[in-house]
Amino acid sequence: MSETLANLLQENRRFEPPAALADAANVKADAYEEASADRLAFWAKQAQRLDWAREWDQVLDWSNPPFAKWFVGGELNVAYNCLDRHVAAGKGDKVAIHWEGEPGDTRTLTYADLHALTCQAANALTELGVRAGDRVAIYLPMIPEAAVAMLACARIGATHSVVFGGFSADALSGRIQDASAKVVITADGGYRRGKPSGLKTIVDEAVAQCPTIEHVLVVRRTGQDVAWGERDLWWHETVETASTEHEAQPFDAEHPLFILYTSGTTAKPKGILHTTGGYLTQASYTHHAVFDLKPETDVYWCTADIGWVTGHSYIVYGPLSNGATQVMYEGTPDTPHKGRFWDIVDKYGVTILYTAPTLIRTMMKWGDEFPAAANLSSLRVLGSVGEPINPEAWMWYRKNIGHDNTPVVDTWWQTETGAIMISPLPGVTAAKPGSAMRPLPGISADVVDDEGNSVPNGGGGFLVLREPWPSMLRTIWGDDQRFVDTYWSRFQGMYFAGDGAKKDDDGDLWLLGRVDDVMLVSGHNISTTEVESALVSHPSVAEAAVVGATDPTTGQAIVAFTIPRGSVDTEGEAGEALIKELRDHVAKTLGPIAKPRQIMLVAELPKTRSGKIMRRLLRDVAEHRSLGDVTTLQDSTVMDLISDGMKSAK
Ligand code: 6R9
Numbered sequence: 001m002s003e004t005l006a007n008l009l010q011e012n013r014r015f016e017p018p019a020a021l022a023d024a025a026n027v028k029a030d031a032y033e034e035a036s037a038d039r040l041a042f043w044a045k046q047a048q049r050l051d052w053a054r055e056w057d058q059v060l061d062w063s064n065p066p067f068a069k070w071f072v073g074g075e076l077n078v079a080y081n082c083l084d085r086h087v088a089a090g091k092g093d094k095v096a097i098h099w100e101g102e103p104g105d106t107r108t109l110t111y112a113d114l115h116a117l118t119c120q121a122a123n124a125l126t127e128l129g130v131r132a133g134d135r136v137a138i139y140l141p142m143i144p145e146a147a148v149a150m151l152a153c154a155r156i157g158a159t160h161s162v163v164f165g166g167f168s169a170d171a172l173s174g175r176i177q178d179a180s181a182k183v184v185i186t187a188d189g190g191y192r193r194g195k196p197s198g199l200k201t202i203v204d205e206a207v208a209q210c211p212t213i214e215h216v217l218v219v220r221r222t223g224q225d226v227a228w229g230e231r232d233l234w235w236h237e238t239v240e241t242a243s244t245e246h247e248a249q250p251f252d253a254e255h256p257l258f259i260l261y262t263s264g265t266t267a268k269p270k271g272i273l274h275t276t277g278g279y280l281t282q283a284s285y286t287h288h289a290v291f292d293l294k295p296e297t298d299v300y301w302c303t304a305d306i307g308w309v310t311g312h313s314y315i316v317y318g319p320l321s322n323g324a325t326q327v328m329y330e331g332t333p334d335t336p337h338k339g340r341f342w343d344i345v346d347k348y349g350v351t352i353l354y355t356a357p358t359l360i361r362t363m364m365k366w367g368d369e370f371p372a373a374a375n376l377s378s379l380r381v382l383g384s385v386g387e388p389i390n391p392e393a394w395m396w397y398r399k400n401i402g403h404d405n406t407p408v409v410d411t412w413w414q415t416e417t418g419a420i421m422i423s424p425l426p427g428v429t430a431a432k433p434g435s436a437m438r439p440l441p442g443i444s445a446d447v448v449d450d451e452g453n454s455v456p457n458g459g460g461g462f463l464v465l466r467e468p469w470p471s472m473l474r475t476i477w478g479d480d481q482r483f484v485d486t487y488w489s490r491f492q493g494m495y496f497a498g499d500g501a502k503k504d505d506d507g508d509l510w511l512l513g514r515v516d517d518v519m520l521v522s523g524h525n526i527s528t529t530e531v532e533s534a535l536v537s538h539p540s541v542a543e544a545a546v547v548g549a550t551d552p553t554t555g556q557a558i559v560a561f562t563i564p565r566g567s568v569d570t571e572g573e574a575g576e577a578l579i580k581e582l583r584d585h586v587a588k589t590l591g592p593i594a595k596p597r598q599i600m601l602v603a604e605l606p607k608t609r610s611g612k613i614m615r616r617l618l619r620d621v622a623e624h625r626s627l628g629d630v631t632t633l634q635d636s637t638v639m640d641l642i643s644d645g646m647k648s649a650k
Contacts, residue, residue: 015407167307443467
């Protein structure tokens with residue numbers, strides 16, 4: 001990656017934090033100095049945010065890299081830290097979750113309610129024979145029981161493995177088998193796009209191939225008919241009849257808390273293992289620092305699904321350990337109409353919103369009138385996660401959702417990192433649209449070249465992490481060698497994240513997508529993200545996905561799939577004219593070398609369930625290969641649409 005098109009995006013816009021927010025911010029600029037003076041002392045201080053039953057003897061044991069141990073000898077209970085201690089501090093009546101079902105039904109759970117339910121679930125699981133160290137699979141819609149099930153496992157020391165409710169029976173059974181789970185917690189179904197989906201039927205199909213499963217615990221959400229077998233138990237008959245008294249035992253800081261499978265599209269999914277003390281420390285600290293959470297006054301809403309790491313760290317463990325009041329929403333953003341999200345912000349007075357670029361770009365495509373119809377004045381911090389956010393999407397987010405004065409924090413991290421690693425601090429950083437800016441205090445990230453040498457400002461290469469961090473993955477479940485090979489072998493002594501990045505002239509970081517998404521065009525490395533951002537900066541474009549397709553003359557050629565904004569005319573000659581204009585626009589913005597060979601105007605893009613664009617599939621389309629595994633596709637009909645678009649353009 002030596003020849004990146006460094007600094008093609010001349011981004012000169014800066015947004016200082018609002019003065020009042022900066023003055024009252026939870027974390028100020030001195031945190032960076034404090035952490036760089038003594039990183040381990042800094043993290044030990046952050047660990048004091050939690051209640052420990054036994055203090056640690058050593059902050060970090062790195063004697064056997066890359067296998068880290070944090071807070072060695074310390075003991076704590078995660079559920080106690082998320083629930084009991086808040087209740088004990090007199091906050092039992094504080095709302096923990098404002099839950100909103102897709103059909104419009106609502107539930108309000110206080111910390112006392114959540115505590116009681118979690119104790120019941122902990123007692124019920126124990127009664128079913130689940131012991132510390134056992135694995136429990138969770139396959140639920142976005143209902144409060146999803147958080148309760150996770151916390152109940154944590155409470156009794158069982159390791160949870162949450163599987164996203166959109167995954168197939170095969171995906172579910174593969175994950176259950178890999179972890180040898182004993183119990184599955186599911187629901188009859190959940191609501192999505194106005195209809196009840198069936199979850200129990202999928203579990204039945206999966207569990208038929210999973211001899212380790214002893215019980216299936218079923219929450220009744222939709223009331224639909226379900227088949228019933230010997231292993232099945234209703235949640236309301238098992239959990240809700242159990243005692244609400246349960247004493248949480250402390251566990252070792254390195255006790256396994258959860259496994260979360262990364263949604264691999266080709267290879268076998270990797271079971272990423274997270275443990276207790278370090279994970280909770282960093283989830284809690286980053287939620288406090290990056291969102292400036294004030295538990296007494298803020299209403300926080302993360303729109304991710306609990307089946308992704310974002311839901312684990314920033315719906316369950318970060319916010320609840322901090323005693324936050326949050327919104328949890330079950331359904332899709334366009335049911336019953338495209339303003340649903342903004343109605344929710346308005347209704348609950350949401351002050352902090354954390355969502356994904358894919359959603360922001362979808363909202364841009366739907367049009368400004370939807371957010372404009374709601375009162376969004378309560379919002380004070382906006383976050384983004386999951387993909388690089390294009391500068392124009394960032395600007396749209398700030399202007400249309402953040403009334404032109406809220407900080408936008410673009411947070412880079414991974415399932416493997418467990419918690420946020422690179423992000424602006426809302427009260428400190430003068431953020432640049434599209435940049436994740438700097439590693440958080442206590443984190444050392446860098447960009448290196450092929451040989452592992454740090455690149456100078458203005459250079460591009462591979463993102464690495466130089467020092468272990470508290471919430472780092474400890475291994476891949478059952479496969480230490482794959483853990484070493486995947487993350488620690490590319491560069492000596494550094495964690496290889498698999499993302500391309502560049503440092504701008506100020507040393508701020510710009511994420512360029514997965515390294516396999518870097519194109520080599522006539523000997524120049526060009527990142528898909530840069531071309532996508534150039535396309536999205538054109539007023540007629542809502543979203544774009546760029547891939548490198550094999551080309552006989554240039555090695556790879558740039559092919560762009562582009563979704564026009566709602567109002568744009570693309571019929572006949574207007575479409576041809578737009579394509580020409582867009583090609584010229586990219587050439588003008590990035591340089592002639594980045595001009596796409598081909599631009600397709602399409603209605604949809606194929607995305608993984610977590611909203612990441614599936615460039616691999618698009619590459620297949622661009623090269624006319626038959627399509628590989630599409631089971632993680634959100635909507636496989638999208639591919640037909642795109643293939644049709646391809647044909648008509650030929
Ligand atoms: C949290 C999460 C991890 C991959 C990561 C990177 C991409 C996430 C990003 C970002 C640019 C950001 N990614 N946040 N890229 N800017 N702010 O998404 O975890 O599902 O494991 O995905 O997502 O490519 O390597 P996960």
